[in-house]
Amino acid sequence: MYKDLSVYIHIPFCVKKCNYCDFVSAPPEPGQLKAYADALCKEIKLSAAYADNFNIKTVFIGGGTPSLYDSSVMTYILDTLKSTFENRRRGSYIPEEVTIECNPGTLDRNKLSDYKRAGINRLSIGLQSADDKELKLLGRIHTYEDWEKSMKLARECGFNNINTDIISGLLGQTVESFEDTLKKVLAYSPEHISVYSLIVEEGTPFYETYAPEKLSKEEADKWEEEDRLIYEMTNRVLSKYGYDRYEISNYAKKGCESRHNMVYWRRGNYLGLGISAASLINDVRFANTDSFSEYIAAPYGSIKSKEVLTEDEKMSESAFLALRTSYGISCKKFYDDFGKDIHEIYAEAIKKWTESGMLIERDGRIFCSEKGINICNMIMADFVL
Ligand code: SF4
Structure with missing residues (x-):
């Protein structure tokens, strides 16, 4: 009896590091893109043992900025996953949902068409804000117009399941300015919208300016209150436009909830591949190393933590x-x-x-x-x- 398995593939590269980001991601150094893709495919092949008991139901390629890679590399990675799980008379590769995270400014028509051909049926296009000044403050590589172009292209290429991420809680952001972002996003009717509150993480450039202890009590209270009002407004507006808040930070049109993320919240089995990727298989939680060199040297075997729950x-x-x-x-x-x-x-x-x-x-x-x-x-x- 096969169980369902969700696969997360981590791509740790970005064009440039955003000012608020503490994810395991960095601009690639020469030679790293190829070395990483090769190591990832090695890890995928070596994970064949899971094909004995599992069918892949969802795949999420996240990061980082996976769309920074040439699309032929994504095809190669997905083909490897498919052949590892399909060319056996045991597990199978029948994912209902295959998502890739993309940054506006890294997409073009050829790439999107290749994604479709490779079986990717869901895009997550990070916007964060429709205000170019806020995008600059966040250190994003794109403008609102770049996001608009990506959305139009994605629709033209036949993608009908698209998520967009937005960040709330920027200092200086108001209910009105955030509503403006929401309305600009709604003009493109993405099927799914994730609204995250900014978390000021230690070690990021943002922390230097916005660390909670650097704000006066008055500033901190005002910031918190504004964020609360933004959340209430978001809920009201998105519900009016037919989106259901099915998780704290996630809204979807009917039937467009993220199947992959639901697996995390329901404690289903998931396998994380790539640097720092976490897994939960049969109640054993484990995670890969955060070190690039360690991962490249031993892509299957550089587990940094393992615990039986x-x-x-x-x-x-x-x-x-x-x-x-x-x-x-x-x-x-x-x-x-x-x-x-x-x-x-x-x-x-x-x-x-x-x-x-x-x-x-x-x-x-x-x-x-x-x-x-x-x-x-x-x-x-x-x-x-
Ligand atoms: S694009 Fe995403 S992963 Fe990359 S640096 Fe910015 S926030 Fe971090």
Whole structure:
């Protein structure tokens, strides 16, 4: 009996590092692009053992900026994945969703047509803001117009499942300026919109200016309040335009939720390939090295961490990840998975948050109310055993 598997492929290269980014990504040095693609394909071939038990259901090529590569390389990587899982009488390669992250400014018609031919059926085109001044502040390589061109091209090339990322919470951003970004995005009707709050990470150029401790209390309070108002407005506007907030930061038109990301929130099996990529297979969590040289030298075998999850960890993850989604926790699934009634395990947390109206229990599900989703992190913390 085969299980479903989602595959994440990490591409650690970008044209230039953005000012707020702490992902494992950097501009490529000479020779690195080829060396990395070769190592990645080696790791894919060596992951053939998983084909004994798994069928690939979704693929997500993320980064970094995967679209920085020539499209023939993406074809080569996907073909390798396909032949590894398909040319056996065991597992199979039948992904329902294959996504690639792209940066405006790195796409052209040929590349997009090649993506289609390679089986990619979903694009995630990062915009972040429709205000060129904000894009400059963020250190992005593109303008709003570049994003518009990419969207038009993608539609012309037949892509009908597109996500766009936007960042809220920039200092100086207002509800009005963010609404302007939203409306400009909505003019192109992407099927999916992710709205992330800016996190000022230590070690980034942004941290030098916007570290929380560098702001006065008044500035910090105003910033937080504006971000809260932005989130409320976003919810209102996107719901009016037919988008469902199916996860804290993710909105989709009906049927266009990210199948790949749902696997993370439902604790399905996923295999991460490439530098720093994380995996969860049969309740064993492991992650590859962050070091480029280590990965190139041993693409299958440079695991930096591995842990077998305890029963408490599995229950905690199951509960708090599900609370991120609008569906919430299925009480029956929790019982089927763990043989325990969720009301016994989380009696206090469920009582506390349902009584305060932040959690709702209905039809065998426990989920965040509209108010609750805005303080989901606090609620989730009470579900960690
Ligand atoms: S494009 Fe994305 S991954 Fe690359 S530096 Fe910018 S934010 Fe980071």
